[in-house]
Amino acid sequence: MRNRTAAGGGTRKDNLWAFLQCAHSLLFLCQDGQQESCSAVLQMASDLQIAVRTVTVEELKNELGSAKIGTRLYVCGDYQFVRGLENVLFSFGITNEELWSDVTGATVHPVLCAGCYHRNDPVAGSYIHCEMCGRMLEVSNHYSKKLDAVMGYIVLPEQLVFKSEEPQPSRTTPEGR
Numbered sequence: 001m002r003n004r005t006a007a008g009g010g011t012r013k014d015n016l017w018a019f020l021q022c023a024h025s026l027l028f029l030c031q032d033g034q035q036e037s038c039s040a041v042l043q044m045a046s047d048l049q050i051a052v053r054t055v056t057v058e059e060l061k062n063e064l065g066s067a068k069i070g071t072r073l074y075v076c077g078d079y080q081f082v083r084g085l086e087n088v089l090f091s092f093g094i095t096n097e098e099l100w101s102d103v104t105g106a107t108v109h110p111v112l113c114a115g116c117y118h119r120n121d122p123v124a125g126s127y128i129h130c131e132m133c134g135r136m137l138e139v140s141n142h143y144s145k146k147l148d149a150v151m152g153y154i155v156l157p158e159q160l161v162f163k164s165e166e167p168q169p170s171r172t173t174p175e176g177r
């Protein structure tokens with residue numbers, strides 16, 4: 001008789017396997033250009049003979065109303081994409097147990113400080129301190145193709161008090177991968 005791995009234990013691959021094993025079907029949503037990072041997931045789903053359906057963001061929202069029990073969701077993309085999508089999904093009542101999200105680090109852009117125009121190294125978080133002027137910046141999703149950077153807007157101290165009361169992202173972070 002084999003012991004089952006406790007939830008949260010084991011490697012990430014084991015956890016993904018356990019996640020997929022509970023699925024009857026999988027709704028698969030991957031940001032454009034990120035497909036390579038999902039091949040392992042697709043292979044695993046195929047090994048488990050799970051019906052995989054690739055959907056767009058709009059299709060996914062429609063599906064949620066009629067999703068059957070046993071449907072699992074997989075989303076993959078950069079930080080902003082996944083975080084935005086998770087907010088939508090959780091507002092539809094999707095739980096952590098039903099959703100697997102992979103954040104890819106490769107497309108996180110440098111952050112341009114709105115105060116001193118210093119290019120800060122790519123980060124995955126929502127707030128950073130500018131390396132040059134030390135101001136607190138909110139990392140926006142305003143991406144400039146020309147500058148290949150996103151704008152980091154200065155957070156005023158009074159806003160910071162307010163912001164710090166918001167729950168901070170904690171579930172999936174690209175660090176440590």
Ligand SMILES: [Zn+2]
Binds near residue numbers: 114131
């Ligand atoms: Zn700065």
